[in-house]
Amino acid sequence: MIKILLPLILFISIQAYGKDAVQTYSKVATVHGMVCAFCSSSLEKKFNKEKAVETINVDLKNQKVSVKFKKGESLSNSKLKKMITSSGFKVVSIDDFKQNSSNKNNNEE
Amino acid sequence: MTKSLFFSVLSQKIFSDRIRGMKQCVFWLFLIFSTFSYAHPTSYEGGYSLMTEMHPDVQEISMIYSPKYWLGAGVVTMRAPDRFELVTSQIGWLVNRWNLSEAQGNFYLVGGLGYGNRLDENLQEGAVYRLGAQADFETRRIYTFLKYVEHRFTDDGSLLNNQLSAAVGFAPYLGEFDELNSWVIFKVVAQNEFNDFIYLPMMRFFYKNFLWEIGQDFKGNSQFNFMVRF
Numbered sequence: 001m002i003k004i005l006l007p008l009i010l011f012i013s014i015q016a017y018g019k020d021a022v023q024t025y026s027k028v029a030t031v032h033g034m035v036c037a038f039c040s041s042s043l044e045k046k047f048n049k050e051k052a053v054e055t056i057n058v059d060l061k062n063q064k065v066s067v068k069f070k071k072g073e074s075l076s077n078s079k080l081k082k083m084i085t086s087s088g089f090k091v092v093s094i095d096d097f098k099q100n101s102s103n104k105n106n107n108e109e
Numbered sequence: 110m111t112k113s114l115f116f117s118v119l120s121q122k123i124f125s126d127r128i129r130g131m132k133q134c135v136f137w138l139f140l141i142f143s144t145f146s147y148a149h150p151t152s153y154e155g156g157y158s159l160m161t162e163m164h165p166d167v168q169e170i171s172m173i174y175s176p177k178y179w180l181g182a183g184v185v186t187m188r189a190p191d192r193f194e195l196v197t198s199q200i201g202w203l204v205n206r207w208n209l210s211e212a213q214g215n216f217y218l219v220g221g222l223g224y225g226n227r228l229d230e231n232l233q234e235g236a237v238y239r240l241g242a243q244a245d246f247e248t249r250r251i252y253t254f255l256k257y258v259e260h261r262f263t264d265d266g267s268l269l270n271n272q273l274s275a276a277v278g279f280a281p282y283l284g285e286f287d288e289l290n291s292w293v294i295f296k297v298v299a300q301n302e303f304n305d306f307i308y309l310p311m312m313r314f315f316y317k318n319f320l321w322e323i324g325q326d327f328k329g330n331s332q333f334n335f336m337v338r339f
Contacts, residue, residue: 033208035249037286041318041338042153042178058286060249063210086154088178090208 026068027077030092031084034060042087050075050083063092150201150217150243151181156338158183165190165330166307167272167300171199179203185221185239187260190228192301193270195260197223197239214246225260225269236263252278252292272300278313289316294324 052073173183226234241258311324
């Protein structure tokens with residue numbers, strides 16, 4: 001019985017760990033310097049060229065850039081930050097959002 | 110003669126009594142873009158800006174490419190009927206940008222070399238250099254802008270043209286990224302060694318990467334500017 005249960009428990013543990021390590025599907029960056037849509041349109045252009053990105057939403061009121069990725073795709077926080085700063089803005093923080101859970105990991109930059 | 114012909118044709122095409130018909134106006138308005146008061150010496154990384162200024166006193170066209178958001182390189186041509194005409198290269202450098210919570214400030218320097226000539230009785234012509242500085246500070250509600258640029262002959266340092274521009278504006282409502290944004294702008298331009306002044310109230314509208322302005326100066330000259338970044 002133990003011979004059956006042990007691998008089963010091990011298998012379930014691995015699956016549980018794998019779920020915690022699932023790629024995130026959207027990220028929200030808090031960005032300073034976005035004061036007008038005309039200036040911020042460069043972000044939309046830049047992110048829409050990125051293959052991993054499904055949609056991008058710029059929220060001027062709350063100073064947020066939300067990036068939703070295609071299934072199975074993602075970008076690292078450092079890559080995301082580089083894309084935003086190379087557009088001339090300042091990244092304050094980046095939050096990850098996972099598709100299947102409401103877990104939220106704050107990554108202060 | 111070739112240079113004069115070029116400027117002559119350009120001026121006539123862009124802003125002249127010889128432009129006939131709404132079709133031609135619309136064509137050129139869509140073909141040549143800019144803003145009189147929103148021209149930045151740099152664009153976004155990898156972006157192009159094609160800008161024009163269409164006013165009876167002075168016409169300007171510039172095309173800038175920005176390999177980085179802090180660097181722009183391109184060509185500028187200006188013509189003021191009966192005063193001067195010139196074409197110069199331009200390097201624009203974003204010296205510093207302040208990205209604040211709900212505000213942004215920028216300071217630019219520009220420089221370039223080219224060729225210019227007077228169209229008045231002096232008829233001086235030759236190599237010219239372009240030097241200038243520009244600063245702006247804006248929030249989602251308030252806009253301020255200040256720019257100085259001059260062109261001088263390289264051989265004796267004499268002034269061909271200089272221009273000081275200042276603008277303030279406010280947004281009557283706060284539009285979101287995917288909404289039409291509107292601004293009320295008031296701009297003052299001092300040129301020709303500060304002997305001539307243009308006072309220009311304008312309405313500015315932009316939607317995503319399209320911007321256009323309409324206004325009329327105190328002499329009754331109308332102005333329409335259009336800009337798109339791509």
